[in-house]
Amino acid sequence: MAIEKPVPVPNADDRQFWEACKKHELCVQKCQACGLLRWPPSFLCPQCHGKESQWIPLAGKGKVYTYTVFHRAFHPAFEKDVPYVTAVIALDEGPHLLSNIVGCAPDQVTCDMPVEVVWEDRQGGHSIPKFRPV
């Protein structure tokens, strides 16, 4: 039996993110006090220590801030994907999100390359946000 890729294990802080992903919506928290959009999910605004926040949808567009090409799988479920790219996406609204770049060869990826979200469905009804060149 093939080894499955890891799926999200939502917790009380990030459950709403993954629930939104199931609907193919990329959401982050907005601080009710100072308006900062924050990622990763958290109880507290790191900027003003505001405790109230609201989940808001983002446009799903941004630029590659940085990336690395995995030439070796550190987990057996990713062996068939090598070489593959993990990247930090600087979303247009501000937050930086770790994801993958898909839809182009690894050697075509560059920093500052414009990208947009695409969705990969996994077992358990989960959907994972990935990014492709615009």
Place this chain on the structure above:
Amino acid sequence: MSLKDKYAVVGIGYTPQGRVLDRTALSFHLEAISNAIDDAGLKREDIDGLICYRHFPSLPGENDVTPYLVAHHAGLSPRMMSQEANCARSQLINALGWLDAGLCRNVVISYAHNPLSASGGFFGMGTDNYHNAVYGHFGAPAGYAMAARRAMHTFRTGPDTWKHIAVGQRKWANLNPAAFKHGEPLTFEDYFRTRWITEPFRLSDICLITNGGRACVVTSVERARDLRRPPAVIMGVGEHNPSTDINQSTFMAGPTGAKIAGETAFKMAGIGVTDVDACQIYDCFTYTVEITLQDYGFFKPGEGEDWFKDGTIAPGGRMPVNTSGGQLAEAYYMGLTQLTEAAMQLMGRCGDRQLGPATGTRTPQIILCSDNGNILQTHATTILRRL
């Protein structure tokens, strides 16, 4: 009151290292600690502080290496004890705090690990965060590769800079019979031939995975005068913990924690980079050496390639770096690889790799050390001198 010149490293504990299989991590801790105490000319009963670096998960069937376990088996019941749960690098500064508060007289610091004995391989950190795992993002090499890639986008750097670090340190390792890579020379061509792991890092950019242990004893300079070894006196220390996860970090291309940690240590020591004779720089990856020296002020962003070329850091060079071979080529003991090598060099005990006339370098009066943890999230600087 300043800690300058009050405390010193006075004993070093080594163990067999490298591919030394069929040994528990605990056994390496115990051997290193016992040897460090003996090297200092102290006795077990003299040790009243124990600090263990972070431990990685133990191998199946082995005990979790807590400081209690280490103390129990080393016959210690220290007044003070600690261990970092993750990668924070306050070990030496904690020891100085205990000594300066009068809580302890002699503190031993140790690290040990036996990852080469693991059957399923070892990938360090990054497997504990499912937000990374769902994307196949695992391990420290990937996190530092992200930082290195951003640096390549920000200023002139890349493999043509890092090759000088890998090759220079390997030359030191070939003067150190205990180094894991002793007897395995590395040329620029060899460097470029090694395979990609997490691009832009090749295998030659990545620190070793080794079995073994390392420890040192820290005490006051006053007590050190009566001990066996000449003390390696601590002139300055500093630390900074930027803390932000690498995925949200905007300091990947500097300034990292090295900037504030370094400024703090240099201010305490009352010296500048031009007073430094050699460096022992935490080298989990080649890029870490570059960004650390850059943030300390040895060169400006993008000038690293010119600064490193022509063997600057190698035997015979004007600024020797990682003279044991470092973590790229000697062995991996977190920040103790650097701290113990600095102390050994200042004590004049380094044999063929001894800084001074034998290696065409300056006889060291002052050595600068760095320690760095997680993915550039914590940084500690130590400046040591000969008494």
